[in-house]
Amino acid sequence: MKTNAAVLWKIGDKWSVEEVDVAPPGPGELTLQVHAAGLCHSDDHNVTGDMAAPMPVVGGHEGTGEVVEVGPGVDRYKPGDRVLTFPMPACGRCRFCSQGRSWLCDLSARTMSATSRGDRYPFSKNGQGIGAFTQLGVFSEYTTVSEAQVFPLPDDIAYEPAALVGCGVSTGYGAAVRAGGVRPGDTVVVIGAGGVGMAAVQGAVVAGASSVLAVDPVMFKRAEAVRFGATHTSAGLAEAAETLRELTWGRMADVAIVTVGVMHGEWLDEMAGLISKGGKIVMTSVTPVAETTSSFSLTPFAMSGKSLIGNLAGFTNPLADFEELWRLHRAGRFELAGMVTNTYRLDQINEGYADMHAGNNVRGVVVFG
Ligand SMILES: NC(=O)c1ccc[n+]([C@@H]2O[C@H](COP(=O)([O-])OP(=O)(O)OC[C@H]3O[C@@H](n4cnc5c(N)ncnc54)[C@H](O)[C@@H]3O)[C@@H](O)[C@H]2O)c1
Ligand SMILES: [Zn+2]
Ligand SMILES: [Zn+2]
Structure with a gap:
């Protein structure tokens, strides 16, 4: 054909x-x-x-x-x-x-x-x-x-x-709800508010996060993120750290979801600084395959019990989990x-x-x- x-x-x-x-x-x-x-x-x-x-x-x-x-x-x-x-x-x-x-x-x-x-x-x-x-x-x-x-x-x-x-919606929604295990009252930061990131913002809201900070250099994306439930926005990581410090009285985010268009290993250390002790980084973005190293300080990461989670497809079981999204969509919640x-x-x-x-x-x- x-x-x-x-x-x-x-x-x-x-x-x-x-x-x-x-x-x-x-x-x-x-x-x-x-x-x-x-x-x-x-x-x-x-x-x-x-x-x-x-x-x-x-x-x-x-x-x-x-x-x-x-x-x-x-x-x-x-x-x-x-x-x-x-x-x-x-x-x-x-x-x-x-x-x-x-x-x-x-x-x-x-x-x-x-x-x-x-x-x-x-x-x-x-x-x-x-x-x-x-x-x-x-x-x-x-x-x-x-x-x-x-x-x-x-x-x-x-x-x-x-x-x-x-792809994008299941991956972002699942980044918050499943891979990140966001719980009621959590503070969540979504880094990169594109197709996947915007679904992560919505997923964090569905999971009961009390604060959702969307980080994106593009003003249109930050405005859209608010429409999808973000409570705060920042243009970059330094500003996000400041916002989270104020918001959590220094404790920082429970879950950081990384959904930038192209990730680089050298950004990981600063991202790890955005989460609290016991917090999680949900790595969703693709890093150029030729870049095989990431620089971040392992001792403080381990000693504060943080986790780095590789997110494949939002940990989605399509036969069961698509139905969950259709129902949330029909209920006006996604x-x-x-x-x-x-x-x-x-x-x-x-x-x-x-x-x-x-x-x-x-x-x-x-x-x-
Ligand atoms: N792990 C998986 O299963 C899976 C599935 C789908 C997509 N992805 C990957 O997720 C990433 C996001 O995909 P997408 O389709 O949403 O891309 P997108 O281009 O729609 O969105 C990326 C967003 O990141 C923002 N951004 C770029 N640099 C930034 C920075 N330094 N800080 C903050 N924000 C920044 C951009 O402005 C944009 O809004 C891609 O790397 C994609 O390949 C992974
Ligand atoms: Zn995709
Ligand atoms: Zn199989």
Whole structure:
């Protein structure tokens, strides 16, 4: 089948929207007609090379759409079903899935490879195989994915805002509620108020935080953060430290959630200074893979019982936890539509990412149609 898709041919290029072939569904796979795809910062790490998949690659991993064809053995879905994608598969059979930790599913070993199931490319052009970022490739009108990376989308939730739940919203919400374990009355600082950070702000509010400080150099983001429940804002870490000192009488934050666009190891020490003894840093952001060191002082960190937690996908068990978000959304306690600042056609995808870099979007969304 032919499809228009946003392809990245090499690091440093722009996304190139062109016609490619999409493979028919193999065993355990299905073909989706994509309706909406969020512009997560993680796709952009391919462009900068900070964390790149093998090239060429079709981008996009937070998406919603409709099943159009199923391969042999697929029993979770049928054509016509509304679904959303998720970078972390849930096979339902491995040790981690059985333990209720499906964000660590054994199938995720192939997430960053170009081919699915070890040998097949989901896309191709003139005989050359093209991979799909995180095995999803939803910057495409059609894509073929594993049924283990697709989850039901209820009829009453619109395609556009729901796409965000496929990565940014689950990751940010889960950073507060699950990875960070925010409790009623906690003071939470969210560093980087983009798509993921804004969901973390909302997650902290849902979990009962009494104070939520959003840190972002962009004034628009700070204003938006207040709309999503932040009680305080700062433009940078030094100002945040001052605000937290006043707010907590010197005790500092219980949980710091790091959601800046690109993290650097040398910032960790100052971030560790934002949390109280016994506090947690929830590291969500990607650091350029070539940067393999972080400098922070371990003795005071250990002696004050602090924790550094790697946050993968908000510790989300999609089959159970998406339902939690739909219910909060219906109850008016988690805002989804308001997180979509601008929508784009697929051929405007580079404008969408330019807007992300310029700080114009909480989240941009590509709408197909
Ligand atoms: N761990 C995971 O599972 C996971 C999932 C999704 C995204 N991510 C990563 O999370 C990060 C955030 O993603 P996003 O889509 O929200 O990005 P985004 O670009 O939408 O938001 C990043 C925000 O950080 C702000 N920022 C930049 N530098 C800052 C600084 N020094 N201090 C404070 N704020 C700063 C920007 O102004 C922006 O508002 C990215 O690194 C992304 O790759 C990780
Ligand atoms: Zn599994
Ligand atoms: Zn993402």
